[in-house]
Amino acid sequence: MSSLYLVALGSNRRHALYGAPEGVVRAAMEELAAFGTVLARSPVIASAAMGAAQRRFANAALVLDSELSPPALLAALKRTEREYGRRRGQRWGDRVLDCDIILWSGGAWRSGSRSTGLVIPHPEFRRRAFVLAPALAIAPAWRDPESGLTIAQAHARLTRCRPLPR
Template identity: 35%
Template structure:
């Protein structure tokens, strides 16, 4: 039996520790995971921390990025890999939208809609987060967020408060392994 290959989009964030190194390490680990191929990461961007009360300019700033890949893993198996990588990088889940060493979200899983106690895809707030849309637009100028429209139009609507980290920070480019 041949496994179905599904395109996926990940979002990464970190505002504690070696933020960009942590994200790039996690991306390399995902790219090397059996069942994940054609991994391509965006440049990283810096963003003011978003809390339950709104943007917090006094909190440590976030580094964010996205990556697209193809996978033969089932959605929840992929989520397990993502959560294992988060834990290995010191992720603690003690406060909703709190500071973190690493956050990996699954934004899209092909054209599937998933909504259960562990996973919601497409990500329910991706369309209103410039820290997802901006690096995604850099990675794919023609990107479309299922159920919401073109990423360029979504970002234009909400505005872009992110800032580029630098021209040389492109992440793992693992094509056709």
């Protein structure tokens, strides 16, 4: 039985074969077809560096129809990151490729602890415009099983104008 996954991709380091981060993300989106059928690909967007990262990121999202279970897909994504040259290191640092499962058609999933295991929906996606903006382009009606909000609603809440404090 197959499941649908919303996968976020990001890069902010060059790759010898794929070039600039945008090229890395585009190549990785093609390679993830090895894990199922890619039903939709977002445009690649540029976003500011975050945390310890020093360079701007290229970010995108895709919808994948896959026979893999969430842990099996996560293992495949982590293997792909390593194949692209990702090394374990500083959290939120510069990286050639980062792939995260954001949502899946099975609802919520938890294995292990929040810091070491797999948690779906991704615990931070609601606060990350660089995840929500690409996801909005391809999956606006997908619902967060915890909040009940669609991607479009979560994006609107995150990006709406707020009055300045007095």
